[in-house]
Amino acid sequence: MKYLRKDLGSYNLHMIKTDCFKTININLIFRKKVNKEEITKRNFLADILTYTSKSYPTRREMATIQQDLYACELDFSCYRLGNYYNTDISLLCLNEKYTEEGMFRKTVEYLADTIFNPNVIDNKFDSTTFNIIKNNTINQIESIKEDTRKYSLVKMLEKMGAKENYALHGFGYLEDLEKIDEENLYSFYKEFMRSSGLDIFVIGDIDFTETEKIIKDNFKFDIYHKKDKDFVIEHQKIRKTPQKILEDYPVGQAKLSIGCKLKGLTDFERNYALTIYNIILGGSSESKLFQNIREKNSLCYYVNSSSNKIDNLLFITSGITKSTFEKTIKLIKKEMKEMEKGNFTDEEITQAKTRYMSLLDEMYDYPTQIISYYYASEILNSDLPEERKNNIKKVSRDDIISVSKKIYIDTIYLLGGEDDE
Numbered sequence: 263m264k265y266l267r268k269d270l271g272s273y274n275l276h277m278i279k280t281d282c283f284k285t286i287n288i289n290l291i292f293r294k295k296v297n298k299e300e301i302t303k304r305n306f307l308a309d310i311l312t313y314t315s316k317s318y319p320t321r322r323e324m325a326t327i328q329q330d331l332y333a334c335e336l337d338f339s340c341y342r343l344g345n346y347y348n349t350d351i352s353l354l355c356l357n358e359k360y361t362e363e364g365m366f367r368k369t370v371e372y373l374a375d376t377i378f379n380p381n382v383i384d385n386k387f388d389s390t391t392f393n394i395i396k397n398n399t400i401n402q403i404e405s406i407k408e409d410t411r412k413y414s415l416v417k418m419l420e421k422m423g424a425k426e427n428y429a430l431h432g433f434g435y436l437e438d439l440e441k442i443d444e445e446n447l448y449s450f451y452k453e454f455m456r457s458s459g460l461d462i463f464v465i466g467d468i469d470f471t472e473t474e475k476i477i478k479d480n481f482k483f484d485i486y487h488k489k490d491k492d493f494v495i496e497h498q499k500i501r502k503t504p505q506k507i508l509e510d511y512p513v514g515q516a517k518l519s520i521g522c523k524l525k526g527l528t529d530f531e532r533n534y535a536l537t538i539y540n541i542i543l544g545g546s547s548e549s550k551l552f553q554n555i556r557e558k559n560s561l562c563y564y565v566n567s568s569s570n571k572i573d574n575l576l577f578i579t580s581g582i583t584k585s586t587f588e589k590t591i592k593l594i595k596k597e598m599k600e601m602e603k604g605n606f607t608d609e610e611i612t613q614a615k616t617r618y619m620s621l622l623d624e625m626y627d628y629p630t631q632i633i634s635y636y637y638a639s640e641i642l643n644s645d646l647p648e649e650r651k652n653n654i655k656k657v658s659r660d661d662i663i664s665v666s667k668k669i670y671i672d673t674i675y676l677l678g679g680e681d682d683e
Contacts, residue, residue: 263626265636266470272483273460276636277470284360286466287629288373289352290481291637292458293490296347296427301340302399302434303450306442308338308349310395311451314381319388331369332361336376341432343641344493344572349458351377352630357467367476374480380451386444399439406433410677414517415579418675421507422521428495428573456485461640463633493641495573497523504671508587509678515563516679518590520578524569526668532571533644534653535661540569541614542606542662543597544578548613550597550606551578559593561586572642576669584679591674601666604659611659618654622647 264279294300318324328334334355341348353373358365381388407413419429462481464473500523527536544551544567551565563581570577582590600606625631625647638644645653 263632264470267640268474270478272485273462273481274640275474275477276461276463276633276640277468277473278463278465278632278636279468279470280465280632281467282626283466283629284357285354285629286357286366286464286468287352287354287633288370289350289463289630289633290373290377291461291463292349292351292454293343293346293460293641294454294458296342296345296430298430298435299438300450301342301347301430301432302403302438303442303447304347304349304454305340305402305432305434306395306399306439306447307451307454308340308351309398310387310391310447311376311380312336312338312351313395314388314391315376316379316381317375319381319391327372331372332356332365334369334372336373342427342430344495345427346490346493347430347432349454359467370476370480377481380448382448385448387447389444392444392447396439396442399434400436403434403436403439406431410511410513410515410517411579411581414519414675414677415577417509417677418507418519418521418673421505421675422673426495428570428575455483459490461637463636465629465632490641493572497525497574500525500670501672504674506674508676511678513678514680515581516584516587517677518562518578518580518582518587519675519677520591520594520671521673521675522576522578523670523672524571524574524576524665524668525670527574527665530653531661531665531668532574534650535657535665536569536571536576537618537654538611538614538657539601539662539665540567540576541617542610543567543601545614546617548610550600551594554597555580555590555593559589561590561593565594582679584676587676587679595671598666598669598671602663604663606659606662608659611657611662615654615657619651622651 266277268275314320314324318327328336332355334353337352339350353369355366355369381391406416416431423429460483462477464477541549543549544565551567555565556562561582565580567576567578578594580590625635635647639646
């Protein structure tokens, strides 16, 4: 696998050459400082740009051109990354080695058309398409309540810090959706194109020179963006005593979400020791939380932990019976305290490292994951997979203990659950 990065002034072009796939993935990653009022607009905009265009103003015409381009796939995703919000517009196509000469250029031209030639009439997005996307967005926002496990985490983060960036989720907000119309969305589109930082990734069995020329011919922006540096969220306040919140909700199985803040970690601890700590604590079926709370004590249906190093947060989630709430919390705190004392084995450290190595190896099977690693390296100066493997081996028992002492439980949140009769 070969990698080449080119600074083209208004955006960075990242080309990754590999013969492992018959496809070529192109990702346009737009980013801007997160703003709650813009999240719903950005979601709406990405959806409407990939739904139709001026050249292909109906969904049927859009589907037809995609079939003509050998069933290429156009998609989008929007998500917060620390202090920034990302909009990814991606296209997957067959390498022209398996189609016909010139097809890659035609496909890139189609992608550029969706970005630069939106379905706009008289400075307004087409009303028919707008209303379809608005209904889709409403369904997307309301769907969060159907996944009570995820909804509990969202609510916990809001209680943890309502005005903090880490509490902003990517589903969008109904109160902001009602403020969007065809005209102001188009105005936002123009501002979005002028003010967003952009990285373009192309991965596949490609020729660097040819790919660069095709991208440069089709993607031209007038703004220069300096490199962003403040992605990581740093916490200014740490609670001395965790807040505990129980909310009624019509669901039988209670959803427990615990939010912990991380403060004072070194870069090595955040990037490597935290990963091993999390796997040992609750990141697998062999973890301490799973074995001691679910298997030995039968207190929950599931329990796991996950870390977000960019937000400096660690989460513990579980599905429990409401009556076992206090006992479950007590045992979770006990397991975290045992980690601080160093009460974990060398075998657990080795197993955690092996598991992480395996996950890194699996990354090479998925183009989108490869792009994610290279993007993280670009914006966070984090290590690429081979460097990560070398550094994860260096994590010691003392490193893990050091991390465990920099984790502070902030909010304990329980959603719903029926009282035992």
